[in-house]
Amino acid sequence: MPKRPAARAPKNGGDTDEKIRARNIREILKAATEIFSRKGFDGARIAEIAEASGLPKANVYYYFSSKEEIYRAVIEHLIEGWDDAFAHISVDREPQDAIRSYIAAKLTYTRRNIIESRLFANEIIRGAQFLSRKDRQHMRTVTDEKVRVIEDWIAAGKLLPVDPRHLFIMLWSATQFYADFEPLACDALHTSKLKGIDYSHAAETISETVLRGLLPTGRT
Amino acid sequence: MPKRPAARAPKNGGDTDEKIRARNIREILKAATEIFSRKGFDGARIAEIAEASGLPKANVYYYFSSKEEIYRAVIEHLIEGWDDAFAHISVDREPQDAIRSYIAAKLTYTRRNIIESRLFANEIIRGAQFLSRKDRQHMRTVTDEKVRVIEDWIAAGKLLPVDPRHLFIMLWSATQFYADFEPLACDALHTSKLKGIDYSHAAETISETVLRGLLPTGRT
DNA sequence: TCAAAACCTGACCAAAGTGTCAACTTATTA
DNA sequence: TAATAAGTTGACACTTTGGTCAGGTTTTGA
Numbered sequence: 001m002p003k004r005p006a007a008r009a010p011k012n013g014g015d016t017d018e019k020i021r022a023r024n025i026r027e028i029l030k031a032a033t034e035i036f037s038r039k040g041f042d043g044a045r046i047a048e049i050a051e052a053s054g055l056p057k058a059n060v061y062y063y064f065s066s067k068e069e070i071y072r073a074v075i076e077h078l079i080e081g082w083d084d085a086f087a088h089i090s091v092d093r094e095p096q097d098a099i100r101s102y103i104a105a106k107l108t109y110t111r112r113n114i115i116e117s118r119l120f121a122n123e124i125i126r127g128a129q130f131l132s133r134k135d136r137q138h139m140r141t142v143t144d145e146k147v148r149v150i151e152d153w154i155a156a157g158k159l160l161p162v163d164p165r166h167l168f169i170m171l172w173s174a175t176q177f178y179a180d181f182e183p184l185a186c187d188a189l190h191t192s193k194l195k196g197i198d199y200s201h202a203a204e205t206i207s208e209t210v211l212r213g214l215l216p217t218g219r220t
Numbered sequence: 221m222p223k224r225p226a227a228r229a230p231k232n233g234g235d236t237d238e239k240i241r242a243r244n245i246r247e248i249l250k251a252a253t254e255i256f257s258r259k260g261f262d263g264a265r266i267a268e269i270a271e272a273s274g275l276p277k278a279n280v281y282y283y284f285s286s287k288e289e290i291y292r293a294v295i296e297h298l299i300e301g302w303d304d305a306f307a308h309i310s311v312d313r314e315p316q317d318a319i320r321s322y323i324a325a326k327l328t329y330t331r332r333n334i335i336e337s338r339l340f341a342n343e344i345i346r347g348a349q350f351l352s353r354k355d356r357q358h359m360r361t362v363t364d365e366k367v368r369v370i371e372d373w374i375a376a377g378k379l380l381p382v383d384p385r386h387l388f389i390m391l392w393s394a395t396q397f398y399a400d401f402e403p404l405a406c407d408a409l410h411t412s413k414l415k416g417i418d419y420s421h422a423a424e425t426i427s428e429t430v431l432r433g434l435l436p437t438g439r440t
Numbered sequence: 441t442c443a444a445a446a447c448c449t450g451a452c453c454a455a456a457g458t459g460t461c462a463a464c465t466t467a468t469t470a
Numbered sequence: 471t472a473a474t475a476a477g478t479t480g481a482c483a484c485t486t487t488g489g490t491c492a493g494g495t496t497t498t499g500a
Binding site for chain 3: 476480486493496498
Binding site for chain 4: 020045057
């Protein structure tokens with residue numbers, strides 16, 4: 001008889017058939033992401049997470065010792081998507097292409113992962129309490145690196161002077177917006193006659209407007 | 221003996237000394253705004269709202285029949301701030317000044333009313349469930365009106381072609397960002413050496429970048 | 441095949457939180 | 471000043487929900 005697994009990882013030395021554990025945890029995290037995203041931390045009930053992942057509640061607690069631990073695990077996982085889009089910003093590219101790619105990538109990611117994006121944004125609004133020191137540090141490092149790229153471009157005369165951090169804020173907030181606020185936007189910004197604004201051009205609109213203001217060589 | 225005031229307005233025909241009622245409701249709403257903003261709907265506990273407004277919990281229920289009713293009342297109140305900044309966008313002004321003023325006004329408002337702003341943004345992320353049909357309609361109408369102003373400017377050659385709705389989204393998201401994400405921004409975007417980016421120039425940075433991309437007459 | 445580890449789960453708490461109520465005090469008004 | 475309405479409140483009922491647990495079943499490995 002096992003004496004209280006303590007809702008923790010088994011000291012399963014080798015990787016002997018990690019299938020059950022892996023699948024269940026994946027299932028729980030997937031359900032949790034969706035529900036935390038819709039309801040927020042306090043609004044989410046673990047009974048609901050359990051049901052959505054097809055496991056009885058007690059089984060969820062077999063893998064996670066608390067609601068907070070589940071939330072933390074979810075958030076941890078989200079960070080991974082953070083820097084993918086940022087990869088497009090690299091010195092060896094022309095700023096025009098790079099920024100355009102960045103915007104497109106960010107928008108695509110955001111759209112394809114609305115749930116995660118929203119949850120991430122929400123967590124950050126709440127003060128990023130659950131982000132580990134390591135994750136915060138990581139975000140800082142990546143950002144700093146990209147700031148330097150922008151500064152290099154400016155120094156090389158490829159870009160008009162602009163505060164790189166403010167630029168990132170503009171780009172990030174604009175792309176994020178389309179995921180977070182699309183429901184509102186659809187409702188509040190639509191004309192009743194004009195059946196809606198064209199979201200498919202969001203990337204282009206942002207790109208063009210920002211780039212027109214940044215490129216020294218006239219219009220794009 | 222009064223038989224169950226039913227947590228409702230008294231049929232106080234005249235406006236005979238509405239002071240007590242008015243003050244208490246104001247106090248409750250003020251506390252509720254702050255707590256809903258910090259904790260979200262589910263995270264907020266009415267006991268906390270009661271304490272923050274200096275009233276016993278049961279007294280809160282004397283004025284409001286449910287948590288939802290308090291929330292609804294708070295949200296209703298927030299809409300009022302929505303169009304104030306928008307007033308700056310008027311046809312008889314030069315787009316350059318108008319947009320600059322709009323950005324500045326929006327940023328100022330957002331900064332001065334971080335709590336309300338955050339709550340409003342959050343409610344909208346959640347799908348604006350608690351906004352009345354009337355309020356949604358109002359937002360739509362105001363937006364449509366301002367879209368027409370931008371279109372007029374473009375038609376008059378005062379502005380390069382741009383989708384007005386996308387422009388508003390960019391402006392709104394950028395300004396909103398500074399209220400919602402300032403905690404993150406402070407943490408994630410700061411260099412450890414550079415003690416922080418200059419938030420006081422946010423308005424200018426947004427203005428310059430956007431305007432440089434929109435004005436036909438070269439740089440601002 | 442058998443023991444130990446891993447996994448599963450119905451039933452159960454204790455805490456927390458929403459909303460209620462009956463009785464009390466204060467204000468209003470005729 | 472008396473009657474009635476408005477406001478106040480401690481205590482409590484009821485529900486939800488995070489979390490536990492004892493004992494069960496399945497998987498693993500020797």
